[in-house]
Amino acid sequence: MELHILLLFMIFAAIIAIEVKDLLSSVVAMGTVGFALCVAFLILKAPDLAITQLVVEILCLIILIRATINKDLPLVIEGRWIFNTVSTLVFIAAFLFFGYQALKELPAFGEPLMHVVKKYLEEGTTSTGAVNLVTAVILDFRAYDTLGEATVLFASVIGIMAVLRSPGRKKIEEKEK
Amino acid sequence: MSLYLLCLTLFCIGLYGVLRKRNIVKIIIGLAIIEYSINLFFVLLGYRFHGRAPIDAQDQNILNMVDPLPQALVLTSIVIGLGVTALLISIAIRLYEKYGTFDITKIRRLKG
């Protein structure tokens, strides 16, 4: 029951984040969604995820606020507003319908299929020595996943360094001429 | 089932933001909301009624643990999401420097 209330709260905050005019308020509403997600992870018995989501959300908020502060602009509404909105809503309704059909095939909430994990739960502590089974999975049984994650993060940092580099001396001298 | 549907609704709100809004920051926020809903969906799939957190305790044998595999996958996904968001934000800052606006239709109009 508390999960339903929390999800409704998240949906409400997401609508505010998408629809409000002020950019800073929009970013703060997005932070609300993230912190509610952190509480939802705690209720779903995932403390590792709750800690990670909390700290990542704080860093994400700092970066987003730093990008949007003092950069507000009024958005003008032009023609074809009704056509665009209606076509988007029709597409989303079709998406929801097919998504509902697909969700019927999944196992019911609270009774997961645990074929693969049964082995991990039984042998996890004895074969790896780690008590925290999530750590045992990401750093021992499925460490290739973590290696791929490190690669993606490395590529992301290189991309940001390349995009945000300050212009070289040559370019500044050309501008001064 | 109703929880899955609410999660899908959250996904659709983010999708609406990505498709319909013209401000770049709003599009990034929509992408972040999509990411949250997907993460939540994975963890919902692994939940078990009356389950315990997947951490062994001393002096007792716990049998009914929740599924640790979706949690491990989502743990990497959260950090990747932060990297992607930071990359998008830096590109948006560069676009704002060049064009002086976050509006994508105006950015398209001013070429070169």
Place this chain on the structure above:
Amino acid sequence: MIDNSKTGMSLIVKTITRLTVGLILLFGIYIVLHGHLSPGGGFAGGVIIALSFVHLMLAFGKEVVTSKISKNLASNLESIGALMFLSIAAIGFFGGSFFLNILKKGEPFELFSAGTIPLSNLAISLKVGIGLLAIFLALVILEGAKKER
């Protein structure tokens, strides 16, 4: 710690930061080292360590952190973290395959147990934490360069 009254926020924020920033750093290190025993691990601990530096930068101005960790040093440390993780994975070749946990397992519920998992946690925390700090430093240095022009 440089106490320059011109840059940064007000006196109250600076005093509270001086009291709390060490505790935040210590908590991050605790989370990293106990990753195989309690909730947490390399990802969360690394981000907490990065947040302690970000906290210092927000309160005292960017010179305090950039004088200690420049952008190039941050990039180098991040690469060292990635190489550390790869070499820990390559240790497994002595036992037969990639990512094999061949070190001594030890007793469960002890700090020094679980073979290569604590070492991997350290490498991951260095990689994630310093990587995110490098992203933030790039964003901040860009803003400073724009104001100088």
